[in-house]
Amino acid sequence: MKRFAMLLGVTSVVAVVGWNSLPLLANVGPEVLSVSEGDAARGAYLARASGCIACHTSIDDGGPPLAGGPGLKTPFGTFYAPNLTTDKQHGIGGWTLEQFAAALRKGVSPDGRPYYPAFPYSFYTGLSDQDIADLWAAFRTVPPVSRPSEPHRLNFPFNQRDGLNLWQTMFFKEGRLVESDVEDETYRRGAYLVESAAHCAACHTPRNTFGALDREQAYAGSRSLLSDEGRIPAITSDALRQAGWSVKDLAYALQSGIKPDGDVFGGSMGEVVRDGTGYLQRQDLEAMAYYLLNRQK
Numbered sequence: 001m002k003r004f005a006m007l008l009g010v011t012s013v014v015a016v017v018g019w020n021s022l023p024l025l026a027n028v029g030p031e032v033l034s035v036s037e038g039d040a041a042r043g044a045y046l047a048r049a050s051g052c053i054a055c056h057t058s059i060d061d062g063g064p065p066l067a068g069g070p071g072l073k074t075p076f077g078t079f080y081a082p083n084l085t086t087d088k089q090h091g092i093g094g095w096t097l098e099q100f101a102a103a104l105r106k107g108v109s110p111d112g113r114p115y116y117p118a119f120p121y122s123f124y125t126g127l128s129d130q131d132i133a134d135l136w137a138a139f140r141t142v143p144p145v146s147r148p149s150e151p152h153r154l155n156f157p158f159n160q161r162d163g164l165n166l167w168q169t170m171f172f173k174e175g176r177l178v179e180s181d182v183e184d185e186t187y188r189r190g191a192y193l194v195e196s197a198a199h200c201a202a203c204h205t206p207r208n209t210f211g212a213l214d215r216e217q218a219y220a221g222s223r224s225l226l227s228d229e230g231r232i233p234a235i236t237s238d239a240l241r242q243a244g245w246s247v248k249d250l251a252y253a254l255q256s257g258i259k260p261d262g263d264v265f266g267g268s269m270g271e272v273v274r275d276g277t278g279y280l281q282r283q284d285l286e287a288m289a290y291y292l293l294n295r296q297k
Helices: 010-017 040-049 097-106 129-139 163-171 185-197 237-242 247-256 267-275 282-294
Strands: 071-074 077-080
Touching: 040 129, 040 185, 097 129, 185 282, 237 282, 247 267, 247 282
Parallel strands: none
Antiparallel strands: 071 077
């Protein structure tokens, strides 16, 4: 899914402070979960909501599920989502549940290296222990595909992955999503989907010089870092209401890709619907729409 091609200018920081000043990765502690048994059906649903299928599957080419995604071209180079099938050599078949959790919630690979935040672990860090176990159970049902992951083709100096250690120290905060104290259950469900699983802010929030989200302008719209895409619109509650969106219209658009005026979502948002939100239940789509239209800053 092309919306995941969010890269950081982290190596610019490294150039300023120097390689010898890089801190050790701050998020390599063991990941301990309170549950070990997951629900594969719930995990499969969550994988759709979270964009896992879309990003890690070459859908347009008819590729096997989770065997690796298409190239995402950005000014920094091209990113490729890796093989997540149960193949032990080329996929995650040799991983443990704890390593899977560390990847999703800490942005750290089994060998302790940081991931580029084109992989939206800064949102997945909000997933619960049960969410992680459910996703793991679902992923374990995927047939192995013996195909190596396509390596990223990044321009220098962005191909210097060690610089991400510093970026994580400066900009990444690990932790579960704090549940809203609003009593409205629909609002709380929408907050969970929008703020963590579906990670809508990853595209709709501008970023600072180093690629970290500008939280002061959450959902205010942003220029896409994808080479073939322009500006991504604001989806603040004010912007949506001024544009005439209702909960019903927005929920339907997230399910069908069709706007109230009959036009359709294009670019990466079209792919979000086709491969992700189009599979969600109506009550979840309505919860997402309700939250976005009533979001409290």
